[in-house]
Amino acid sequence: MPRDRQPLREHGFRVVTMVIGMVVGLAAVFFVLPAITGRENRGPFWAYGLGFAVAIVIGGGALVLGLAIGQRIVGDRIEAAVREPGEKWRHGRFTVTPTGVTFERYRWQMRIPSGKKTEFTGVRLGPDTGRRPPWRQLWTINPQLHIVTLDSEQGRYEVAAMPSRLQEFDRRLGEPQLDPR
Known part of the structure; x- marks a missing residue:
């Protein structure tokens, strides 16, 4: 039986909610958590920006990999x-x-x-x-x-x-x- 793949545009809502969750989580780790713990010397702002960018790139790669694995798990169900x-x-x-x-x-x-x-x-x-x-x-x-x-x-x-x-x-x-x- 030929496999009918689900178009990528149908994954839009899932992708958007994952990206929003990732950005909120990263913002909490990089900005809110240090403020709550009281650590005043947080280092230079560029280091936070670089860490945020690296996390976004790794998270984006994980998102693409997760969608590919999810498609393989679901198969033709x-x-x-x-x-x-x-x-x-x-x-x-x-x-x-x-x-x-x-x-x-x-x-x-x-x-x-x-x-x-x-x-x-x-x-x-x-x-x-x-x-x-x-x-x-x-x-x-x-x-x-x-x-x-x-x-x-x-x-x-x-x-x-x-x-x-x-x-x-x-x-x-x-x-x-x-x-x-």
């Missing part, structure tokens, strides 16, 4: 969040099988499987209208995700995923499944 309308989002991955679709929940959004798998049969995805999570849910779900409906024999759910993952999910649902016998 369809990572998404699912919920019954009005409930909390559950993050995990979907697997399309000959008998239906399986959702495996992640623990703490860390790609560690948790709990039992949820089976869906007779699955149909609704159209991608570009609907996104509201910004007030920023702490629980990526605002870049697109939300579509998932109709199954078990009921109606909402699925939030990157557009490329939704297209891959829909493509796999439309493929004829081989009989495993």
